[in-house]
Amino acid sequence: MKRLAGLAAIGAGSAIVLLLLGVQAEFAWAWGAVAAAIAVVVVGQAAPDSAQDDAPHDEAPLQHKGSDVSRLGWAINLKAGTVGAIVTRRVVAILRRRLQHVGLDPDADEDAPEVEALLGPGLWARLNGPRTSPHDIEAALDAAERLQHGIRAPQPSVHEQHSRNEGNR
Numbered sequence: 001m002k003r004l005a006g007l008a009a010i011g012a013g014s015a016i017v018l019l020l021l022g023v024q025a026e027f028a029w030a031w032g033a034v035a036a037a038i039a040v041v042v043v044g045q046a047a048p049d050s051a052q053d054d055a056p057h058d059e060a061p062l063q064h065k066g067s068d069v070s071r072l073g074w075a076i077n078l079k080a081g082t083v084g085a086i087v088t089r090r091v092v093a094i095l096r097r098r099l100q101h102v103g104l105d106p107d108a109d110e111d112a113p114e115v116e117a118l119l120g121p122g123l124w125a126r127l128n129g130p131r132t133s134p135h136d137i138e139a140a141l142d143a144a145e146r147l148q149h150g151i152r153a154p155q156p157s158v159h160e161q162h163s164r165n166e167g168n169r
Helices: 002-020 025-046 068-075 085-101 109-119 121-126 134-151 158-165
Strands: none
Touching: 025 121, 068 085, 085 109, 085 121, 085 134, 109 121, 109 134, 121 134
């Protein structure tokens, strides 16, 4: 549509210029039509062969980085029983915010017994240790939910303590 308007402007502009120069109106409009026809031929030869060539282009193609959910999902290795650092960092950040919301600093030694009581025995140390297991992440998310509702951690049974100690060997 813009191309058609441009061609009409060329024809009308040339006719008006010829009228201002004193050419008779019929001849001026005829030469304007000839100028528009020449413009159509020139533009037709310079037009792109493909409709895609004429379409607007993005300056930089978007690079797909994946979603946070997929990155978190791939960071959990159930076969090896390990969890990647990205998941551990997210869960630790959530727990840190929830603990600070109740007035505790998880890194302060004086708050360590209270943190231990709220999260469960040794959970904070395991989350900040070299290997975090999916069980630790599950326990941390349960603790985060309990913190949100103000519930204390249940004391683990003897069987749970024994199985946790076996897993750390």
